[in-house]
Amino acid sequence: xxxxxxxxxxxxxxxxxxxxxxxxxxxxxxxxxxxxxxxxxxxxxxxxxxxxxxxxxxxxxxxxxxxxxxxxxxxxxxxxxxxxxxxxxxxxxxxxxxxxxxxxxxxxxxxxxxxxxxxxxxxxxxxxxxxxxxxxxxxxxxxxxxxxxxxxxxxxxxxxxxxxxxxxxxxxxxxxxxxxxxxxxxxxxxxxxxxxxxxxxxxxxxxxxxxxxxxxxxxxxxxxxxxxxxxxxxxxxxxxxxxxxxxxxxxxxxxxxxxxxxxxxxxxxxxxxxxxxxxxxxxxxxxxxxxxxxxxxxxxxxxxxxxxxxxxxxxxxxxxxxxxxxxxxxxxxxxxxxxxxxxxxxxxxxxxxxxxxxxxxxxxxxxxxxxxxxxxxxxxxxxxxxxxxxxxxxxxxxxx
Amino acid sequence: xxxxxxxxxxxxxxxxxxxxxxxxxxxxxxxxxxxxxxxxxxxxxxxxxxxxxxxxxxxxxxxxxxxxxxxxxxxxxxxxxxxxxxxxxxxxxxxxxxxxxxxxxxxxxxxxxxxxxxxxxxxxxxxxxxxxxxxxxxxxxxxxxxxxxxxxxxxxxxxx
Numbered sequence: 001x002x003x004x005x006x007x008x009x010x011x012x013x014x015x016x017x018x019x020x021x022x023x024x025x026x027x028x029x030x031x032x033x034x035x036x037x038x039x040x041x042x043x044x045x046x047x048x049x050x051x052x053x054x055x056x057x058x059x060x061x062x063x064x065x066x067x068x069x070x071x072x073x074x075x076x077x078x079x080x081x082x083x084x085x086x087x088x089x090x091x092x093x094x095x096x097x098x099x100x101x102x103x104x105x106x107x108x109x110x111x112x113x114x115x116x117x118x119x120x121x122x123x124x125x126x127x128x129x130x131x132x133x134x135x136x137x138x139x140x141x142x143x144x145x146x147x148x149x150x151x152x153x154x155x156x157x158x159x160x161x162x163x164x165x166x167x168x169x170x171x172x173x174x175x176x177x178x179x180x181x182x183x184x185x186x187x188x189x190x191x192x193x194x195x196x197x198x199x200x201x202x203x204x205x206x207x208x209x210x211x212x213x214x215x216x217x218x219x220x221x222x223x224x225x226x227x228x229x230x231x232x233x234x235x236x237x238x239x240x241x242x243x244x245x246x247x248x249x250x251x252x253x254x255x256x257x258x259x260x261x262x263x264x265x266x267x268x269x270x271x272x273x274x275x276x277x278x279x280x281x282x283x284x285x286x287x288x289x290x291x292x293x294x295x296x297x298x299x300x301x302x303x304x305x306x307x308x309x310x311x312x313x314x315x316x317x318x319x320x321x322x323x324x325x326x327x328x329x330x331x332x333x334x335x336x337x338x339x340x341x342x343x344x345x346x347x348x349x350x351x352x353x354x355x356x357x358x359x360x361x362x363x364x365x366x367x368x369x370x371x372x373x374x375x376x377x378x379x380x381x382x383x384x385x386x387x388x389x390x391x392x393x394x395x396x397x398x399x400x
Numbered sequence: 401x402x403x404x405x406x407x408x409x410x411x412x413x414x415x416x417x418x419x420x421x422x423x424x425x426x427x428x429x430x431x432x433x434x435x436x437x438x439x440x441x442x443x444x445x446x447x448x449x450x451x452x453x454x455x456x457x458x459x460x461x462x463x464x465x466x467x468x469x470x471x472x473x474x475x476x477x478x479x480x481x482x483x484x485x486x487x488x489x490x491x492x493x494x495x496x497x498x499x500x501x502x503x504x505x506x507x508x509x510x511x512x513x514x515x516x517x518x519x520x521x522x523x524x525x526x527x528x529x530x531x532x533x534x535x536x537x538x539x540x541x542x543x544x545x546x547x548x549x550x551x552x553x554x555x556x557x558x559x560x
Contacts, residue, residue: 001467001491002402002514067401069554070520096401096516099527099556103516116514116528119402119491123498124469131467131494132402132511135531143494303440304429304464356519357434359464372464373429374475375440 001031001122002067003130004094005151006158007115010049013090013162016111017055022085024059026101027092028066029209029325029360035128035148037114038092040209042161046092048170049162058086062209064325064358066097071356072104074327083108115157120145175241184237191219191232199245202254202278204261204366205315206233210324216315217257218278221245229253255282261313263289265367268310272367302350304357304373311369312342318361318370325360331370342369401431401517403526404489404509405546406442409449412508416455416483421504423450424459424481426496428466428488434517434524436546437509438466438487446487466492472499479503512536517543518554525554 008016017023025043032038040062047057059082063075076083088109091098095116102110118133129145137155139146152159171186177199184193192208194201204216214231221232224242229250232243244250258278262269269275278284296309314333319342322331330353334343345353362370406412416423425447432438440462447460458480465471466488472495483504486493493507513529513536522543526536538556540549 001465067516069516069518096514096527100516103555118530119489119511119514120467121491121495121498122468122470124473132490132530134514134528135534141490141494143497145494303433357430373440373462374464375460375462 001034001120001128002094002096002116003118003120003128003148003151004032004035004037004114004116005148005155006037006113006161008111008113009158010162013111013113014053014055016109017050017088019054019056021056021088021109023050023055023057023088023090024061024082024086025057025092026061026063026066026089026097028094028097029062029064029363030066030358032092032094032097032114034122035114037161043092046090046162058082062325063097063327064321064360064363065356066091066093066100068356068358069100069103071326071328071358072100076104078327115155117146117151173237173239175237175239175243177243178245186237186239188237189233190221190235190237190241190243193237194232194243194245200281201232201245202258202281203233204274204313205317207317207364210317210320210364213316213320216261216313218254220250220253220257222247222250251282254278255284258282259284259287259289263287263291264294265313266292266294266310268308269313269367272311274366299344299350300373301352302355302373304359305350305355305362305370306373307344307350307370309341309369311367313367313369314340314342315366316342317364317366318342321360321364326356326358328354328356328358330355331361401434401515401524402489402491403435403512403515403524403541403546404432404437405435405512406437406487407508407510409446412446412485412506413450413453413455415506415508416450418455421456421483422481423455423457424461424477424479424484425450425457426466426477426484426486426488426492427460427462428486428492429462429464432466432488432492432509434543435515435541436544438462439544442487446485467495469495469499472496515541516554519543521553523549523553525556527556 027038027043043060050057090111091101098112117130117137120130123129126147129147131145132141133139172183173186174181202218204218206212212233214234219232220229222244223230294310299307318331323329331344334341344350362372427443428438447457450457463475484496485506486496490511497505511530512533513526515524515526517524523540525540529536
């Protein structure tokens, strides 16, 4: 992964802006996110700060890999009107991502916020570390790595995200959740706020980076004054709202929905971590519906990704990730009603579907229906790892 | 992305001991694959040539990122080998060096620089070169093979 550290303070950033600027925030969803200075959450914080200071933020654009010029071009094309109107783009990306944005938007004012130091690792103990520094740093190759804190101190840069401690607190209102008062952000998404306040609500199709479509019906709640059951992922918070997230009826409903999802997909789906967790939570040992015996072919034609349609619950996260984050639209829904399926390309194999391998689909899939390919094999003895594919044709390209 | 170049086969075998070394080949399936030095094809090729030449190759694996400890943990690699060849950039090599301290981890690639890519045109371009490769700045290569290309298809607007 590429290691970057924030190079601008909030005051320096503001000095580069004028009140007339129409600003787009552009964030990468890969390496810099793991360095703690990008991603949808950080972009929202920065947008709130800028708005509070009177700047005009017209769009938050999240891109799966900003160092791919082709993806940046597709984002530009998909949001043509917005980018035509925008005068300034603030990039929450590494310097490579910044270069791509400069390439695609040559006439706009593009502001970089991070400095790139080289490549490194994500360490379980230390988080992101720089192991292979660029020559401009004057540092040497170090397998133990330089932590972000080391870099911030050595190069006098900025730790964490834009003045996190000075972040304006958004307007809060009080709602009632399960009989208790809860302080939440005004106009925010109900599910987001419930999750942020550690209220456990099952959800499979929702992610704050992808938006809501209310497909899985797992996050249903009761709201006083509203008829029936309401998907919390599609609900905006209102003053005085009285919400019930747990009662016998809701539990029974969620159990049924979960059992139907499992029945539709068959046993395979029970291997998924999220599904397993909620089965355990709702004490589902046996399914009261008949399990489907879906045996669709696993698509392992691609060199990076594997797609197992038997595990797909049609939550649409991959479809939205592919369209929104990569701008590609390689994965889509086909057919209607109970015949709906997800397909790649024009119903062709993954290998022929023109995928950019940004991995957004695999990252957001809740059931591992799309996973990165990893192959391992023992050359001698019994192969204990699953051998997924092993091409027979070998063309030497390592020079002799 | 990180662009690294693999050493010649002769240079790789110079680092190996035919009698003593039990070899595992680990290949990165992200940057190294994009730059033509990793992925399934390179793994198969190197494995095939080493086995053909009488080396004791015990394990082969492709991992999504060789530079991520959470991915390594998830891969649960139980290597019988005492020597690991990592087909990745130096960051991947560093990760394996730290995580397999009792094994000899060979570095068989050299970092050239950080690159931007254009998958539609199958090009990657060096924009931040590593030490000793400053002349590579702005050069373009073909994705998946690392074959040098002439001309400039991705224009850089200014220095970062």
